[in-house]
Amino acid sequence: MKFKLAKTAGFCMGVRRAVEMVLDTANRQQGPIYTYGPLIHNPQVLEILAEKGVTVIDDVSGAKPGNIVIRAHGLPPQEKQALLDAGFIIIDATCPRVIKVQTIISKYSRQGYAAIIVGDKDHPEVLGLLGYAKGVGHIISHSDDLDKLPPIERAIVVAQTTQDGHLFDTITRTIAERFPHFKVFNTICDSTLKRQAEVRKMAKGVDAVVVVGGRDSGNTRRLAQVVAQEGVPAFHIESEAELDFEAIEPLDSVGITAGASTPNWVIKKVYRTLEAIPHQARRWHHAVFRIQRWLLLSNLYLAVGAGCLTYACALLSGIRPSFASALMATCYVLSMHILNNFIGKEAVRYNDPDRASFYDYNRWILLAIAIISGATGLFMAFTLGPVPFLILSIISLLGVSYKVKIIPGNLKIGKKIQRISDVPGSKTVLIAIAWGIVTVVLPHLSVSLKITKAMLFVSVWASVMAFVRTAFFDVLDMQGDRIVGQESLPIMLGERKTFRVLKQLLLITFAVLISAPMMYLATTLAYGMILSVFYMAAILEAFKRQWIVPGFRFEFLVETLFIFTAIVAGLWHLLA
Ligand code: SF4
Structure with missing residues (x-):
């Protein structure tokens, strides 16, 4: 069966902005948080907001003053003032496109124009717009309603932003015939169209x-x-x-x-x-x-990718690939990713509901795999030498304590840091560093304790590739991370900026790989590794242009990056 996912499916700009504003407030602020009316017409989102302590109210009488969110539809200015007078702190999530219509009505009503709003009579957005017309506003839902209008000398005509385009055209055609002096503004939001x-x-x-x-x-x-x-x-x-x-x-x-x-x-x-x-x-x-699904959800495929990257990095930095090093990296990544899926299961529930059910269903077997692979990873590190063992023990400990409260009681660094995971963007950066260490630094230290230029260069390269992969998944996980208050890199930078940063990183990596062999930073395999950079760049582009729908097959393709890297490295090595 073939599936086609609409590019426009899901939150529009105004709704996304409103939901993000409420979640950010709920994650940061203490005290009551209200939304003035249900934020959006979606039961799952309303349920989550209720879980986060956000209460829907339609009437402020009797409510303890706190933060109150005005939804994307907006509110009449008189009601806004009443909220302020009652001691509420307004968080205005009115959609900028609705604000634009409010501004048009406001501007013309000051000049003595009446406002004719084409929309649904009881719709909150329409009622909000009416409030800006200073008592000379009229709502019309059909052409027939024009007959009920009182005599009007000057008027503007606007539309509810989600109005049906055909209906608005029909009404405005009639207006043009009967009241050619009325000014018409087509304010229908293009997102709907x-x-x-x-x-x-x-x-x-x-x-x-x-x-x-x-x-x-x-x-x-x-x-x-x-x-x-x-x-x-x-x-x-x-x-x-x-x-x-x-x-x-x-x-x-x-x-x-x-x-x-x-x-x-x-x-x-x-x-x-x-x-x-x-x-x-x-x-x-x-x-x-x-x-494919099992390999992905269990993280086994990703872990094999870590082993493959270890192999490729050994060839890239000119050391002999070792099975023990690859197995150590595979076991470490498998163990940490399984454990982190359990520890961060709240975010997984929203970002990847299928993974959450998989972890619930296979709880014990996955925990056993995590413990056994963790122990095997440490054992392999031990066989590589005391230094790799010590370093792997430290990063494993940091990995499992990532979400654990390390600052006791109510003490906090800054305003909110009590765990490593509270540091904004820490997840993406720490995962990347850990990958650089297990796939490059530890295999090198097992050969010699001398820190070489090649080791440093290749570990940075591996970290950058792991960073791009992790940040890309963070973009897919933005909504869930926001719900649980996890400030990932894309949440800090925004989706567009994150993509720009990732592309720039890949571009720099491309340039550095070209010059690395001449500077004795890596073997000539660096030229072959450019293909991995292209692979990841193609994934980013395919996602941006929505050529591939994010689903299992797409994720499988992303997780194949390091396996592809190892295949290129192996072939290059054979041919060289
Ligand atoms: S005006 Fe458009 S972007 Fe804004 S909330 Fe309505 S549909 Fe969404």
């Missing part, structure tokens, strides 16, 4: 479309309607539990889209559940998929 246009196009090329999102979400319902208008079955579901397997299994191609208030992890869960449906005609395909 793009989402509908994409699903319309998608529906023409698939057998059915799964539309993910809350039942109360108007824009999600509209997406299902658009699909139905194209004569294609639409399955509107809130979560993967509602998937109709019987109806979907015989299909050849399925499209997936989601409303503006559907979080990534819900879409991911649906996508992965669909991916796992066996296709009757290709059972072997499914068997391969299941093996």
Whole structure:
């Protein structure tokens, strides 16, 4: 079965901004946090916000003053003032595109224009906009409503940002005929239009479309309607539990889209559940998929990648590859990644729900694998010498204590640091450093305790490659990390900036690899390693352009990076 995930699926800019503002407030602030009305129409997100102590209120009377979040729809200025007067601290998450409409109404109402708002009469955004019209605002939902308008001399016409484009065009055409002197502003948000246009196009090329999102979400319902208008079955579901397997299994191609208030992890869960449906005609395909899934979820594939990188790095730095070193790196990475999945299971629950269930289901066997591989890694380090053993013991200890409170009581460094994991961006950087140490430094120290230029250069290269891989996964995990308050690098820098940094790092790595053999920093294999840099750059580009949908197959491709690196290194070595 083929799947197509809409590029526009999931949070729009305004909703993402509002959810992030609430989560950041909940992670940082003490005291009550309220949202004025439900933040978005999505039951899973509302449930998480409730777990984080965020209360939805529609009326502030009787509520203890605290932080109150104005949702993306905005609020009439009079109500905002009432909140301030009642002692609340306003966190204004009004979508910038809604603010733009509010500003237009405000500006023209000061000049004596009436405001005609094309929208749903009871919609909170429309009621908010009406508040800016200074008592001379009118809401119209159909062309017929124009007849009910009082005589108006000067007026502006704006739209609710999520208004149906066709309806707005029809109404504004009538206005142009009857009231040509009215000023019309098409304020419909292009995010809504793009989402509908994409699903319309998608529906023409698939057998059915799964539309993910809350039942109360108007824009999600509209997406299902658009699909139905194209004569294609639409399955509107809130979560993967509602998937109709019987109806979907015989299909050849399925499209997936989601409303503006559907979080990534819900879409991911649906996508992965669909991916796992066996296709009757290709059972072997499914068997391969299941093996891939097991290798990925258990972290075994990644751990093999660490062993492969150790091999490639030995050839790159000119030392003899050793099986003991590769096994040590494999065991260390396997043990640490399994343990960290258990320790950070709260974030895993949101970022990778399938992995979370896998860890719950195979709890004991995975714990046994983590302990045995940890012990085997230390034993292999011991066979390599006392120094590698000591260093591996220290970094293993740091690895398992990453999320453990090391500053007792209420003492904190800065405002909030009590654990290593509290240091912003620490996860990405520490993982990268640990990879550099186990794949390069320890194998070198087992040969000689002398610190060489080649050892330093290759360990930095390995760390950079591990950094790019880890930061890339951190980008995929941003929503879940934000929920649990983990300040990963992409959360600090933002997605776009993180991608820019990763690309620049790959570019620098490319340039350095070209000159490394001439500077005696590495063997000529450095030229071959440029292919690994291209591999990772291609992954980043494919993700950015949405050529590949993030699912198991995509993750498998990313985790193949170090295996690919070892294959290039092996072939290069053979040919050289
Ligand atoms: S649909 Fe558009 S206007 Fe509405 S919240 Fe999203 S980005 Fe803002």
